[in-house]
Amino acid sequence: MKCETVKKKIDQLIFEESSTLIEEVRKHLEICEQCEAYHQRCNEMRKVTSMLQKSPILADPEKLTEDILLAIENADQNPAINQLYSSEKVIRLITKALAAASVILVIVFGIEQYQVVNSVSKLETYSSAVSTENPYVSLKKLVIYNAGTNISGETKIDEITFLNQKKISTQIMQARISSIITDRENDENINRLLAATGSFYRINMKNSH
Amino acid sequence: MRFDDEKIIEKAQSGDKKSFGILVKKYQQLAFNLAFRILCNEDDARDVVQESFVKIWKNIKNYNPGIKFTTWMYKIVTNTSIDHQRAESKKKAVCIDNIDLTNHLESDNPEFIFDNRETGQLIKQVTETLSDKQRLVFVLRDLQGKSPDEVCEILNLSLTTIKSNLYHARKSVKEKLQMIFSYERRNV
Structure with missing residues (x-):
């Protein structure tokens, strides 16, 4: 018998209580020092695994039985509470659903944020490039970065539509556009400007006062 | 039954x-x-x-x-x-304290005697590198002494999966035990 085969047989001894060495292995061990040394080492390990295979001590088993029966009694008395609060599966399911909803919200909100930021940047670039001499356009006046600027007849945006006809739905996005466009007098010009930037289609505004 | x-x-x-x-x-x-x-x-x-x-x-x-x-x-x-x-x-x-086997190695007692704390630590120590599946298969098969068929039933796994996980688990546990023993010998 080869040493490798003998060692595999010896390995079984470490974990299987019932396993014993067959005669052929025993004979090999008598003539092979290396395998015999391996056998001794495995025997030591066997002592440890056999100790781990012994039952752990259950202290005060009567108390455990009592606790279990009491817990059953409580569970029977409060089935609704148990169903609601101790159902870990439901809690886990809700947690997962909330996490998924958060991810979806971040993606949807992120896409819209990107579209608006991108379009607003184009709007800003375009407006700064256009001459201010044209009294009808007066584009630079349209772009005011500070939304807190006190302007009489404050402009409130009702609806913003992208070129692809998609409407900006979130108020926070509308507020960002509002921070740029604040001049009620230039309604028409704003929409001309928007079309020219190739980003927005239309902005409908109403005077909040 | x-x-x-x-x-x-x-x-x-x-x-x-x-x-x-x-x-x-x-x-x-x-x-x-x-x-x-x-x-x-x-x-x-x-x-x-x-x-x-x-x-x-x-x-x-x-x-x-x-x-x-x-x-x-x-x-x-x-x-x-x-x-x-x-x-x-x-x-x-989870903090794993290495179990000290020195006294047990020195002792002539043919059987080691561990209390629950020592047993728990040693199981944790020898199974710490196993995957969850390997650990469960090892515990059920080698520590609880369940038959391979029963382990399949308990874990809802195929016999092939059980055998493969058990093979890797035993290999890893053996290496861990070898490490523990070589460390203990150096300190005896």
């Missing part, structure tokens, strides 16, 4: 708590052994045994007498232990 067990379970299924109490008394040690070997902690194991028996009571009507009661119980204890372990690992970082 023995005849008297069948009767007791039938009574428990009809809502007889006294009969269920007999089942608890009879099988709580087995449930504790498994929970302890998975969790490596006495208090956690007691909590899991309690929780498992509450689940068993709630679902006793769904118990299929076609499978052994202990197999069904082990399945519930295993799942409850895993859930408990996940919840606990979120709360606290």
Whole structure:
């Protein structure tokens, strides 16, 4: 018998209580020092695994039985509470659903944020490039970065539509556009400007006062 | 399953708590052994045994007498232990203290004697590098002494998966034991 085969047989001894060495292995061990040394080492390990295979001590088993029966009694008395609060599966399911909803919200909100930021940047670039001499356009006046600027007849945006006809739905996005466009007098010009930037289609505004 | 067990379970299924109490008394040690070997902690194991028996009571009507009661119980204890372990690992970082085998190696006593704390630490130490699946297979097969078929039933895994996981688990545990022994020898 080869040493490798003998060692595999010896390995079984470490974990299987019932396993014993067959005669052929025993004979090999008598003539092979290396395998015999391996056998001794495995025997030591066997002592440890056999100790781990012994039952752990259950202290005060009567108390455990009592606790279990009491817990059953409580569970029977409060089935609704148990169903609601101790159902870990439901809690886990809700947690997962909330996490998924958060991810979806971040993606949807992120896409819209990107579209608006991108379009607003184009709007800003375009407006700064256009001459201010044209009294009808007066584009630079349209772009005011500070939304807190006190302007009489404050402009409130009702609806913003992208070129692809998609409407900006979130108020926070509308507020960002509002921070740029604040001049009620230039309604028409704003929409001309928007079309020219190739980003927005239309902005409908109403005077909040 | 023995005849008297069948009767007791039938009574428990009809809502007889006294009969269920007999089942608890009879099988709580087995449930504790498994929970302890998975969790490596006495208090956690007691909590899991309690929780498992509450689940068993709630679902006793769904118990299929076609499978052994202990197999069904082990399945519930295993799942409850895993859930408990996940919840606990979120709360606290697990610290593994290496067990000192020096005294045992020096002793002529043919059998090592460990208390629960030492046993728990040693199981944790030798199984720490195993995957969850490997650890469960190792605990059920080599520490609980369950047959491969029963391990398949408890873990809902195929025999091939069980054998493969057991092979890798044993290999890793053996390496760990070798490391422990070589370290202890240096210190003897």
